[in-house]
Amino acid sequence: MSNSCSMLDEHISRFNKHIGEYMPRENPLYNSVIDAMNYSLTAGGKRIRPALVYEFCTACGGNADDASAAACAVEMIHTYSLIHDDLPCMDDDDFRRGRQSCHKAFGEDIALLAGDALQALAFETVAKTPESVDSRRVLKASAFLAKRCGAAGMVGGQIIDLACEGRHAPIDTLTTMYLLKTGALIEAASVMGCIIGGGSKEQIAAASSFANKLGLAFQIQDDVLDVEGDEALLGKPIGSDEASDKSTYVSLIGLSHSKELVKKYTDEAKGALEIFGSRADRLRDLADYLIIRQK
């Protein structure tokens, strides 16, 4: 497993090296929003989505550097979604990754606009993929990202989440919510990597299948950790889902069956990587790493 951690570290370095190139130039008249964007973008996190873009690009035979724009773009989208998620009219969270959430640090108005600007910046950034990559590929990658961010993707997942608050949700609804809320952006990262890397139709379909299974396994693992995780590692009290009367896989089908499903979906995710041969070894490690994680 140490491999996959060092792989993530390698991609974090690559991400950190490139992200600054894509940020807007400072201007005293609107630096507050750029500061807020930077504050949230640099708050840390595992940078799983950029890693997926890089890994799928090289698994398809592409050059990792060609994928930097797409990798940074998908993390900008992830960051904007966290900023908007934390707003008072959404989850109303004052903290994120151990420090103040964006609206606590900058005010609600600036946080809202920082999220909006990060979404725009993501699409500006994808278009900065090196010109050596066919612009049809870049446009296709941008369109795929947009679709998975929208009402039939990540935003749709958040809408289902809102609708499920404090009420019993059937497992099909929960599954769709997980696939959209988390899976959609993991899928966007994986598929964009393949598209930029010149992957075939079959490789793109395999990446898509991998991402959906992995996204599901990841979310069900979250439900499991909420019951039997380590509070110190998680950084939040366990049992919070039960306390908030939230439907989870564990509440609907039980702990042991949930753990079986995490294993099943992780295995299926790894199975989908067959088409990439040994070039997907690091992706297999990543899947294992995400599931044995304790937070």
Place this chain on the structure above:
Amino acid sequence: MSNSCSMLDEHISRFNKHIGEYMPRENPLYNSVIDAMNYSLTAGGKRIRPALVYEFCTACGGNADDASAAACAVEMIHTYSLIHDDLPCMDDDDFRRGRQSCHKAFGEDIALLAGDALQALAFETVAKTPESVDSRRVLKASAFLAKRCGAAGMVGGQIIDLACEGRHAPIDTLTTMYLLKTGALIEAASVMGCIIGGGSKEQIAAASSFANKLGLAFQIQDDVLDVEGDEALLGKPIGSDEASDKSTYVSLIGLSHSKELVKKYTDEAKGALEIFGSRADRLRDLADYLIIRQK
């Protein structure tokens, strides 16, 4: 002037004919957000930005139908910005165009997400430009739109607006705010039309200059109308800027000088159209129409 009104009507028909093609497919699990998006998209308005996309596309010798995706995209961006602008943490407006604002009709959470999804949908939509248009052009149009939506564009303008609330702003700051808050999207529309229509570098620069001058004239005219407009036509009380202690061109340089500037910038905007010859006649009419407007 009747010409330009019928021109806007023509483009409204074209817009209405196409907008449905780009909306996400309904799904009972997240229809609420699609309903909110449709509610605000169909709330009316002059559709000036789509008209600019269509007109600049044809002024460059392009086919208007090729510009429909870009035209609808820019209006999606405009609509998302209005939804987010009306939110309680921003202008806190309960009404927009004579009916409830999006968050009053659907709730703050859904309105926030409807805005987010509309921004994503805009970039998904631009990419649906017919394949007969070179994908390099489409990508360039998408990147231009993204840049003008972001921190150094429309969002930056809103940040300046927030910072100027209740305090005296110098005229340079006010000018930058107008150029970004309103001008940026008018410029995006004009330039995207040229790019899709295959315009030359010089034509793109001319469209950009036209848009910036027109955006400025339009906003200064707003300041003038707030002092001497017709309340019934404006749909809001006149004198509201003075009452809210807001810096405007009129408060900074006086009514008569402001009116001179409206005329000067409108003339300069029309002057920038010379490169397009008679193919820009309807754009000249549109500039006049926007300035003689009473609301």
